Amino acid sequence: MRYNDIYFIGIGxxxxxxxxxxxxxxxxxxxxxxxxxxxxxxxLEAEGIAVHYDDDPERIPKDAAHTLVVYTPAxxxxxxxxNYVREHGYRVIKRSQMLGEITAGQTCLAxxxxxxxxxxxxxxxxxxxxxxxxxxAFLGGISKNYGTNMLVSHTPTxxxxxxxxxxxxxxxxxxxxxxxxxxxxHLDIYGDLAHVQEAFRIFASQVSETLILKYGLPICTExxxxxxxxxxxxxxxxxxxxxxxxxxxTGHYTYDLVYPGGVLxxxxxxxxxxxxxxxxxxxxxxxxxxxxxxxxxRHAIGTFEGARRRLDLHLGTPRITYIDDYAHHPAELxxxxxxxxxxxxxxxxxxIFQPHLYTRTRDFADGFARALSGLDKLILLDIYPxxxxxxxxxxxxxxxxxxxxxxxxxxxxxxxxxxxxxxxVDVLVTLGAGNIDRFIEPITGLxxxxx
Numbered sequence: 318m319r320y321n322d323i324y325f326i327g328i329g330x331x332x333x334x335x336x337x338x339x340x341x342x343x344x345x346x347x348x349x350x351x352x353x354x355x356x357x358x359x360x361l362e363a364e365g366i367a368v369h370y371d372d373d374p375e376r377i378p379k380d381a382a383h384t385l386v387v388y389t390p391a392x393x394x395x396x397x398x399x400n401y402v403r404e405h406g407y408r409v410i411k412r413s414q415m416l417g418e419i420t421a422g423q424t425c426l427a428x429x430x431x432x433x434x435x436x437x438x439x440x441x442x443x444x445x446x447x448x449x450x451x452x453x454a455f456l457g458g459i460s461k462n463y464g465t466n467m468l469v470s471h472t473p474t475x476x477x478x479x480x481x482x483x484x485x486x487x488x489x490x491x492x493x494x495x496x497x498x499x500x501x502x503h504l505d506i507y508g509d510l511a512h513v514q515e516a517f518r519i520f521a522s523q524v525s526e527t528l529i530l531k532y533g534l535p536i537c538t539e540x541x542x543x544x545x546x547x548x549x550x551x552x553x554x555x556x557x558x559x560x561x562x563x564x565x566x567t568g569h570y571t572y573d574l575v576y577p578g579g580v581l582x583x584x585x586x587x588x589x590x591x592x593x594x595x596x597x598x599x600x601x602x603x604x605x606x607x608x609x610x611x612x613x614x615r616h617a618i619g620t621f622e623g624a625r626r627r628l629d630l631h632l633g634t635p636r637i638t639y640i641d642d643y644a645h646h647p648a649e650l651x652x653x654x655x656x657x658x659x660x661x662x663x664x665x666x667x668x669i670f671q672p673h674l675y676t677r678t679r680d681f682a683d684g685f686a687r688a689l690s691g692l693d694k695l696i697l698l699d700i701y702p703x704x705x706x707x708x709x710x711x712x713x714x715x716x717x718x719x720x721x722x723x724x725x726x727x728x729x730x731x732x733x734x735x736x737x738x739x740x741x742v743d744v745l746v747t748l749g750a751g752n753i754d755r756f757i758e759p760i761t762g763l764x765x766x767x768x
Contacts, residue, residue, distance in 0.1 A: 320385040322378040325349030326398055327389035328368055329358040332480065333412050335455045335467040336387065339419065341366055342469050350376065350398055374401035381406040387415045390483045391704050413480070416455060417488030420475045426452070426603055427489050429479035429520055430497030430531070431513070432649040433596055436588070437497060439624045440600035442468055442476040447620060448613030449604070452476050458643070461622035461629075474607075479520065481513070482506070486520045493606055495529035495548075495599045496521065496536065500648045505676040527606045529557070529599060546577070548602050550595040557602040559594055568633075568660035570594045574601055574615075581611050588623035589630060590656030597621070626754060628656060631761045638664070638744045639764050641757050645673040645750035647684030654691040657746060664744045668692040669733065669756075671749035672700045672716065675708040679715075686719035694724035698733065701751025734759055742767075 323340050325333050328349030334357050341347045341364060348367040351358050358368045369376050374397055378384045386402045386409045402409050426445075428438035435458040442454035443462055451470035457478040459466050468476075479486035479494065482503055499517050501510040514535060521528055521541040528541050532549035549555035551562065559572040560580075568589040574581040586597050597618045604614050623629060632639040638661060644653045650670070657666055670689055672678045678685070678700055689695050697717050717727050728736055733756060742764060747753050 320345065320383055321380065322346045322348070322384040324377055324384055324386045324402075325388070326386065326396065326402075327351060327392045327412075328361065328366075329353070329355050330389050330391060330412070331357070331457050331459075331466055332416070332455065332478070333387065333389050334358075334361055336412060336415055336419070337361060337366055338364065338465070338467040339453070339455070339469065346378070348376075348378070352392075372397045374398050377402060385410070387412055393704065411483075411485070413483065413485030413488040416477060416485075417490075419455075420477055420489060420491075423453075423473045423475045425475050425477055425489060425491040425493075426607060427477045427479040427486070427491035427494040427524075428497065428599070428603070429481060429486050429494060429517065431481065431500040431502045432644075432646060432652070433497035433592070433599070434478050434480075435643070436593065436624050436627045437495060437596045437599045438476055438478040440597060440618070440621050441603050443621050444600060444604045444609065444614055444617040445474065445476065445607075446470075448617040449607075449609045450474065456624070458624035458627060461625055462620070481516060481520075484516055487516070487523070489520070490523045490525065492525050493527045493529070493603055494520070494524045494543075495531075495603055496534060497531050497596075497599060498648065499534050499536075500646065501680075502646055502677070504680045505674075529602045529606070531599070532558075546602060546606070548595075548598045550591060550598070557598050559598060562594070564659070568630075574598060576602070576605060578605065578611065581615055584615050585619045587619050587621040588628060589660055590628045590653075591659055592652045592656045593623070593628065628653060631757060632764055634768060637742055637764050637767060639742075639761060640744070640746045641754070642746060642748050643750055644748045645677070647681050647688040650685070650688035650748060651691065653746070653748065654688065657744065658691070661744050665693045666744045666746065667694040667696065667740075667742060669696040669698065669745070669747045669753070671698040671730070671747075671751045671753040672713055673750040674703055675700055675705050675711045678713070679708060679711045682715045683719065685716045686721075689716070690721040692722050695720055695722045695726070696733070696736070697725065697727050698749075698753070699729045701749065701753070703751065730756075734763070737763060 329351035445452040454468040454476040524543040528543040532555040548557035626643040
């Protein structure tokens with residue numbers, strides 16, 4: 318590589334930090350900017366990567382000819398650092414293009430989908446690491462098995478989470494890929510569901526060998542040169558599906574996998590909830606098509622601990638249970654809430670939801686209200702804006718007014734902990750993609766004191 322330095326603008330993002338870690342491992346000088354400190358940026362700093370939090374072009378390496386700049390489209394277009402590098406002769410590329418360059422020339426196994434892709438890709442990486450030849454992996458969440466969102470191996474196989482945001486996944490050309498869902502999302506970019514589906518068909522056209530589709534998704538053989546297999550939680554017409562499903566007292570499922578090669582019996586899923594059964598079927602399909610031994614796939618699924626913030630169990634007792642989940646789209650909320658309901662039947666489920674983005678709240682208010690009505694009690698917080706400016710008339714109230722749960726309350730996040738101090742809890746779940754994760758530790762501590 319002709320670059321001595323790689324500089325990341327938005328280095329604290331989950332996808333950006335994985336690439337930064339990869340190049341640090343490769344021996345390149347890596348540094349970057351992010352708007353605010355976080356657990357991820359602190360981890361990067363502990364690994365020897367210089368991170369700063371002021372929008373200051375003076376902190377950028379000055380040798381433009383030998384410095385590559387990688388940025389995320391989540392940063393504002395008027396950021397001083399971004400404008401500086403564009404005006405001073407640096408090569409400036411998006412994160413997605415960087416990931417495309419890394420995976421080119423290697424065997425890429427990718428997981429795309431508007432939900433389910435983080436857990437599924439993390440599980441694929443775990444199966445290859447524990448039961449196969451190993452892999453490098455760029456994940457959209459933190460693997461609980463490895464405590465990181467990036468794995469490195471000398472095996473020329475790369476597992477990538479294929480992100481549809483900003484059409485990022487069009488930079489990937491996988492040998493094997495799965496598509497888990499094609500719901501309307503990111504409508505600020507796509508406009509409508511038809512354009513979302515078109516983007517997924519373009520991704521499918523770039524898969525060269527095998528495409529694993531959630532059963533029923535609108536992609537056909539004309540859309541891809543790859544051989545198509547389907548998967549589903551329990552649809553018997555899917556090529557890969559579960560049978561003989563059993564739920565144990567700890568919330569873990571065991572099932573038999575029916576697949577084109579036969580039946581793989583007694584797979585116990587290490588992560589809780591029916592949704593992780595379905596994720597494990599997709600991951601198993603990828604790994605079996607890749608050529609892994611079926612018994613090794615079975616064993617690795619059983620040792621999978623999950624991804625942080627994906628049905629992430631922080632406290633599990635018969636009296637008090639606390640789970641955290643990243644769900645921020647109505648379909649994700651429905652999957653998370655129904656999974657929790659099946660694992661803990663008869664218990665009162667209280668959900669704390671922080672909506673993410675004004676545009677998403679506006680576009681899916683009705684869907685959010687329907688999904689959240691599956692809770693016994695809803696605690697609804699203010700919208701987390703992320704990269705967006707407020708939209709007149711768009712507040713959490715447009716969700717709240719249509720929620721039909723027996724109990725519901727609207728709070729701002731500064732009121733939350735004081736409210737929970739007085740609130741009895743049976744099963745509590747925090748939900749959302751904003752900064753609601755900052756409450757995980759305080760809530761866990763508060764509930765542990767009640768045991």
